[in-house]
Amino acid sequence: SPSPATKQPSIGEATNPHQLPPAPTYPRRLCCSRAMQALLAPPALRASPSRSPAARSPPPSRGLVALAAAAARARPLRCGPRDTVEALERDEMLNAVELGQWESGKSVNDIAACQGIRIRRHCRPAASMAEVEAEMGAPRNILEKIIWDKEIEVAQGLARNPLEEVIESAGKAPPTRDFYGALAAAHKRNGVPALIAEVKKASPSKGVLRENFDPVQIAQAYEKHGAACLSILTDEKYFQGSFENLQKVRKAGVKCPLLCKEFVVDKWQIYYARAMGADAVLLIAAVLTDLDIKYFLRICKELGLTALIEVHDEREMERVLAINGVQLIGINNRSLETFIVDTSNTKTLLEKHGDAIREKGILVVGESGLFNPDDVAYVQNAGVSAVLVGESLVKQADPGRAIAGLFGKELVH
Numbered sequence: 436s437p438s439p440a441t442k443q444p445s446i447g448e449a450t451n452p453h454q455l456p457p458a459p460t461y462p463r464r465l466c467c468s469r470a471m472q473a474l475l476a477p478p479a480l481r482a483s484p485s486r487s488p489a490a491r492s493p494p495p496s497r498g499l500v501a502l503a504a505a506a507a508r509a510r511p512l513r514c515g516p517r518d519t520v521e522a523l524e525r526d527e528m529l530n531a532v533e534l535g536q537w538e539s540g541k542s543v544n545d546i547a548a549c550q551g552i553r554i555r556r557h558c559r560p561a562a563s564m565a566e567v568e569a570e571m572g573a574p575r576n577i578l579e580k581i582i583w584d585k586e587i588e589v590a591q592g593l594a595r596n597p598l599e600e601v602i603e604s605a606g607k608a609p610p611t612r613d614f615y616g617a618l619a620a621a622h623k624r625n626g627v628p629a630l631i632a633e634v635k636k637a638s639p640s641k642g643v644l645r646e647n648f649d650p651v652q653i654a655q656a657y658e659k660h661g662a663a664c665l666s667i668l669t670d671e672k673y674f675q676g677s678f679e680n681l682q683k684v685r686k687a688g689v690k691c692p693l694l695c696k697e698f699v700v701d702k703w704q705i706y707y708a709r710a711m712g713a714d715a716v717l718l719i720a721a722v723l724t725d726l727d728i729k730y731f732l733r734i735c736k737e738l739g740l741t742a743l744i745e746v747h748d749e750r751e752m753e754r755v756l757a758i759n760g761v762q763l764i765g766i767n768n769r770s771l772e773t774f775i776v777d778t779s780n781t782k783t784l785l786e787k788h789g790d791a792i793r794e795k796g797i798l799v800v801g802e803s804g805l806f807n808p809d810d811v812a813y814v815q816n817a818g819v820s821a822v823l824v825g826e827s828l829v830k831q832a833d834p835g836r837a838i839a840g841l842f843g844k845e846l847v848h
């Protein structure tokens with residue numbers, strides 16, 4: 436069979452990625468489709484809540500409007516968990532929902548704001564940052580800045596590697612490895628949270644963490660010393676990572692499943708990650724609307740990728756728990772908006788939502804700011820089954836041996 440095998444039975448049957456919808460049907464890439472382009476008013480207009488209908492961009496055709504209205508009636512915008520996947524089976528429904536939201540006068544940023552998302556999108560991938568800032572003002576925080584750059588970067592990536600080609604190479608990539616299964620098994624085997632060890636050269640909060648940085652050597656050392664999975668940062672501008680690093684680690688024969696640690700704002704990045712050898716991708720709830728998360732989850736499922744959905748606060752946790760098909764939630768102890776690290780964040784969120792999470796069979800990853808066995812024990816007691824650690828490992832002379840120091844014992848495969 437030409438369809439790529441998947442080792443993730445819990446995600447369901449894999450389908451052939453070639454059957455995926457063609458590019459223009461994607462709702463977020465409003466910028467890509469003609470009909471959607473028409474919906475995109477300049478941000479200045481979209482940002483204004485009290486604009487007159489005439490101030491909006493030209494309306495879509497009557498047929499589309501009727502479709503949108505019908506769809507909006509048929510399915511409320513806030514889909515319940517049960518009907519979400521079903522709704523996502525039909526792409527035209529996604530477009531219709533988005534159109535329905537437009538019909539009620541909402542822009543992409545309005546929709547995000549309704550969900551408590553503070554990060555704005557500029558939706559002007561062809562613009563320069565100076566032009567973006569002239570219209571939207573300066574980014575409000577580092578995460579918003581990263582996302583604004585990412586929107587432009589993705590457009591450049593799309594121009595270099597068109598979506599159809601990337602989908603094709605994702606379809607030809609060797610089968611995914613079971614990221615979720617590897618974490619669950621390692622947790623059981625070692626009696627401590629499974630380790631996702633991060634290949635991280637630098638960060639915007641800490642600067643360069645390691646001067647002599649050899650991603651393959653570090654990845655191999657992590658694997659040798661019992662890491663269950665690896666996380667490879669691919670953002671270049673702020674983390675000095677790259678998709679090339681991901682590909683190199685995969686090609687070097689590392690067996691651990693690999694997480695592509697990227698700021699995903701567009702489905703192109705997900706296909707690209709798979710084409711470069713990823714087994715899992717990160718989706719950040721502080722950046723993505725519910726609809727984005729659902730749609731990206733569906734793409735992940737079709738590619739056999741595991742999605743690690745990252746939350747930082749109560750609201751994000753609630754949003755993510757209302758979405759069907761979530762397997763892995765990461766609780767980030769670091770705010771990507773302020774850089775403040777607080778490990779009690781994991782405890783607080785799990786005290787409130789631990790039962791619901793366990794009921795759904797979701798596995799929780801404690802992320803960031805973990806340095807010693809006490810930190811690991813603290814998040815383990817809070818209820819995590821895995822931890823994601825970068826700085827405290829990469830900063831040490833031998834990042835592989837540092838693992839035993841972090842857990843207070845050797846980990847085994």
Ligand SMILES: O=P(O)(O)OC[C@@H](O)[C@@H](O)c1c[nH]c2ccccc12
Nearest residue numbers: 767802803804805823824825826827
């Ligand atoms: O280096 P630390 O504090 O161990 O953190 C690792 C990881 O959690 C962190 O890099 C991270 C968590 N979520 C992210 C999202 C984007 C970039 C980076 C991250």
